[in-house]
Amino acid sequence: xxxxxxxxxxxxxxxxxxxxxxxxxxxxxxxxxxxxxxxxxxxxxxxxxxxxxxxxxxxxxxxxxxxxxxxxxxxxxxxxxxxxxxxxxxxxxxxxxxxxxxxxxxxxxxxxxxxxxxxxxxxxxxxxxxxxxxxxxxxxxxxxxxxxxxxxxxxxxxxxxxxxxxxxxxxxxxxxxxxxxxxxxxxxxxxxxxxxxxxxxxxxxxxxxxxxxxxxxxxxxxxxxxxxxxxxxxxxxxxxxxxxxxxxxxxxxxxxxxxxxxxxxxxxxxxxxxxxxxxxxxxxxxxxxxxxxxxxxxxxxxxxxx
Amino acid sequence: xxxxxxxxxxxxxxxxxxxxxxxxxxxxxxxxxxxxxxxxxxxxxxxxxxxxxxxxxxxxxxxxxxxxxxxxxxxxxxxxxxxxxxxxxxxxxxxxxxxxxxxxxxxxxxxxxxxxxxxxxxxxxxxxxxxxxxxxxxxxxxxxxxxxxxxxxxxxxxxxxxxxxxxxxxxxxxxxxxxxxxxxxxxxxxxxxxxxxxxxxxxxxxxxxxxxxxxxxxxxxxxxxxxxxxxxxxxxxxxxxxxxxxxxxxxxxxxxxxxxxxxxxxxxxxxxxxxxxxxxxxxxxxxxxxxxxxxxxxxxxxxxxxxxxxxxxxxxxxxxxxxxxxxxxxxxxxxxxxxxxxxxxxxxxxxxxxxxxxxxxxxxxxxxxxxxxxxxxxxxxxxxxxxxxxxxxxxxxxxxxxxxxxxxxxxxxxxxxxxxxxxxxxxxxxxxxxxxxxxxxxxx
Numbered sequence: 001x002x003x004x005x006x007x008x009x010x011x012x013x014x015x016x017x018x019x020x021x022x023x024x025x026x027x028x029x030x031x032x033x034x035x036x037x038x039x040x041x042x043x044x045x046x047x048x049x050x051x052x053x054x055x056x057x058x059x060x061x062x063x064x065x066x067x068x069x070x071x072x073x074x075x076x077x078x079x080x081x082x083x084x085x086x087x088x089x090x091x092x093x094x095x096x097x098x099x100x101x102x103x104x105x106x107x108x109x110x111x112x113x114x115x116x117x118x119x120x121x122x123x124x125x126x127x128x129x130x131x132x133x134x135x136x137x138x139x140x141x142x143x144x145x146x147x148x149x150x151x152x153x154x155x156x157x158x159x160x161x162x163x164x165x166x167x168x169x170x171x172x173x174x175x176x177x178x179x180x181x182x183x184x185x186x187x188x189x190x191x192x193x194x195x196x197x198x199x200x201x202x203x204x205x206x207x208x209x210x211x212x213x214x215x216x217x218x219x220x221x222x223x224x225x226x227x228x229x230x231x232x233x234x235x236x237x238x239x240x241x242x243x244x245x246x247x248x249x250x251x252x253x254x255x256x257x258x259x260x261x262x263x264x265x266x267x268x269x270x271x272x273x274x275x276x277x278x279x280x281x282x283x284x285x286x287x288x289x290x291x292x293x294x295x296x297x298x299x300x301x302x303x304x305x306x
Numbered sequence: 307x308x309x310x311x312x313x314x315x316x317x318x319x320x321x322x323x324x325x326x327x328x329x330x331x332x333x334x335x336x337x338x339x340x341x342x343x344x345x346x347x348x349x350x351x352x353x354x355x356x357x358x359x360x361x362x363x364x365x366x367x368x369x370x371x372x373x374x375x376x377x378x379x380x381x382x383x384x385x386x387x388x389x390x391x392x393x394x395x396x397x398x399x400x401x402x403x404x405x406x407x408x409x410x411x412x413x414x415x416x417x418x419x420x421x422x423x424x425x426x427x428x429x430x431x432x433x434x435x436x437x438x439x440x441x442x443x444x445x446x447x448x449x450x451x452x453x454x455x456x457x458x459x460x461x462x463x464x465x466x467x468x469x470x471x472x473x474x475x476x477x478x479x480x481x482x483x484x485x486x487x488x489x490x491x492x493x494x495x496x497x498x499x500x501x502x503x504x505x506x507x508x509x510x511x512x513x514x515x516x517x518x519x520x521x522x523x524x525x526x527x528x529x530x531x532x533x534x535x536x537x538x539x540x541x542x543x544x545x546x547x548x549x550x551x552x553x554x555x556x557x558x559x560x561x562x563x564x565x566x567x568x569x570x571x572x573x574x575x576x577x578x579x580x581x582x583x584x585x586x587x588x589x590x591x592x593x594x595x596x597x598x599x600x601x602x603x604x605x606x607x608x609x610x611x612x613x614x615x616x617x618x619x620x621x622x623x624x625x626x627x628x629x630x631x632x633x634x635x636x637x638x639x640x641x642x643x644x645x646x647x648x649x650x651x652x653x654x655x656x657x658x659x660x661x662x663x664x665x666x667x668x669x670x671x672x673x674x675x676x677x678x679x680x681x682x683x684x685x686x687x688x689x690x691x692x693x694x695x696x697x698x699x700x701x702x703x704x705x706x707x708x709x710x711x712x713x714x715x716x717x718x719x720x721x722x723x724x725x726x727x728x729x730x731x732x733x734x735x736x737x738x739x740x741x742x743x744x745x746x747x748x749x750x
Binding site: 058059060061062146147160163166168252254255256257268271272273274 | 391392395396398399416417420421422505517572573574575584589591711712715719722723726728
């Protein structure tokens with residue numbers, strides 16, 4: 001190839017325009033509202049919360065936050081109350097997550113059929129998700145009460161009355177049962193979407209290879225569903241680790257602190273005892289806890305190794 | 307709802323007269339005199355709780371009368387008790403706190419030491435000696451270190467209510483009086499009903515064991531045993547023989563003690579705030595229960611056929627002086643940064659006027675804040691209210707010390723452990739005293 005030919009075939013240099021083009025400005029204008037929203041309502045509060053965690057701050061006192069460095073974090077390290085709350089939070093996640101995912105997967109498989117009325121059934125299963133968590137908690141509080149539904153059922157079977165929310169052995173489990181019911185709908189819909197994204201050709205190929213229903217589920221459905229399963233698990237960990245409303249309504253952290261989650265402890269520390277610095281430090285430790293679990297879960301999706 | 311014309315006119319005239327006599331004068335040592343006299347000013351008030359009857363009385367009667375008399379506007383907000391501290395903290399932090407706000411006595415000291423509320427001692431001094439005497443049972447509940455910061459709007463107390471029919475059925479005299487908690491417990495043993503397996507199906511004597519209720523139950527018993535929660539200097543004073551006797555008695559109700567069987571079941575199960583129809587007394591799951599005055603009156607109002615009696619405060623043993631938790635109830639405080647301190651004071655003065663206060667507390671079955679109300683037909687015509695008013699001299703409130711809310715919750719944690727037999731009472735009492743002392747020391 002001659003130099004002349006090279007000159008002919010080389011792309012003509014695009015003149016670079018200095019300054020902002022209309023396209024740039026339009027893009028900026030469209031991104032600005034969301035950017036400002038995130039900045040004002042997410043990033044700045046997070047940074048301010050981090051700052052507060054390094055201070056002693058009682059909103060009733062005048063003079064604003066007082067810088068104390070890492071003292072709040074040191075206090076947390078020595079606080080059995082905080083570590084217990086972290087343990088309760090982890091236990092609550094473990095009590096809710098496996099049954100939720102398993103049942104939601106089963107439901108998603110069951111409703112992944114084309115029969116008349118299936119839309120109504122899917123909608124009915126999704127309803128718990130659109131009701132406010134506080135309202136659901138209030139209903140379950142009544143159901144767990146002395147004369148509520150559960151004790152009526154126990155009585156029907158000749159069993160003694162149970163104070164499930166007031167016994168340290170059962171209170172967290174009672175809250176977890178409610179949370180499983182509440183979380184089923186959204187998980188089922190996500191997993192249903194995951195099921196429907198698996199190409200039919202894979203099932204056909206499996207059938208041609210002689211795979212039965214169980215083998216198809218194991219070798220096609222489960223691998224195909226894995227990305228969505230990981231997403232569901234990660235989101236559930238994030239939500240469940242921040243449980244507050246159901247604890248506030250059902251148990252107020254009791255009995256004997258057996259349902260005091262970190263978020264509930266943050267609430268009492270901040271808003272009942274006015275220790276905003278310490279509660280902010282708790283929030284950041286909880287954040288680290290949740291972020292760590294989420295990263296581990298997401299790495300499993302892609303097969304990454306640390 | 308509009309006021310009836312005659313009642314409205316009378317209310318306005320009474321208010322105008324009372325303000326002229328008590329609230330409108332100025333003294334040199336008061337902050338920021340309200341030169342406008344209130345006309346055209348807007349006063350923001352946060353009331354604690356949202357009882358519908360109370361809301362109606364305040365919005366339809368009290369505020370219109372005050373506005374007519376002063377020319378001011380009053381914007382009232384009724385904040386659920388559970389959200390009150392949270393919202394006030396946020397409001398103070400953001401500079402948006404109301405001119406006037408209500409709260410329980412347990413919160414006063416924290417606002418006072420942080421200079422968030424105005425001292426009202428000089429304002430109170432402007433009242434006539436007769437008024438001050440008439441309110442003398444209530445005013446101490448709003449003081450911190452001898453300075454008045456809150457004016458209680460009602461009285462309250464924890465008393466024992468009982469089902470007279472259960473007494474008769476158990477062979478007890480339904481009109482009998484008790485000179486001690488021990489005697490009450492002995493009656494409770496007769497009233498307790500058990501299933502074949504020994505479990506209690508009807509508690510003979512039920513004391514509150516829910517959060518806050520635990521501390522109030524313990525406070526009642528400590529004081530009935532001749533003890534106290536803190537001393538004059540604000541240091542813990544319940545780690546004593548009186549404190550231990552009180553704790554043993556309290557836990558013994560649920561766990562049994564010294565060979566005596568338990569007379570109550572359902573540790574931790576709340577009942578105090580249940581609707582009258584859901585109260586253990588009405589459901590016949592208890593024969594004697596500890597309730598506040600408002601709760602007892604609500605049962606009497608909702609169940610006229612239910613024979614309810616009230617047991618007067620007693621000592622723990624026959625030799626102890628009678629005492630119980632209670633006294634001044636929630637009241638109003640003035641924000642230190644209000645632009646209308648005098649107008650706010652006028653509003654408080656209006657609310658504690660004899661007729662206004664009586665009409666106000668009647669709406670929710672409360673106990674009047676004035677001693678003179680004891681001769682009103684609202685009290686004399688109602689045996690429940692008569693018993694409550696007669697109990698007032700024996701009621702002792704929680705101490706007004708900074709950090710009390712956290713101290714109270716700390717006590718609650720140890721009391722809950724005691725009720726669940728997590729350790730020996732003496733050990734838990736010592737731990738509780740040390741933990742509460744730490745909280746109070748850090749809060750000073």
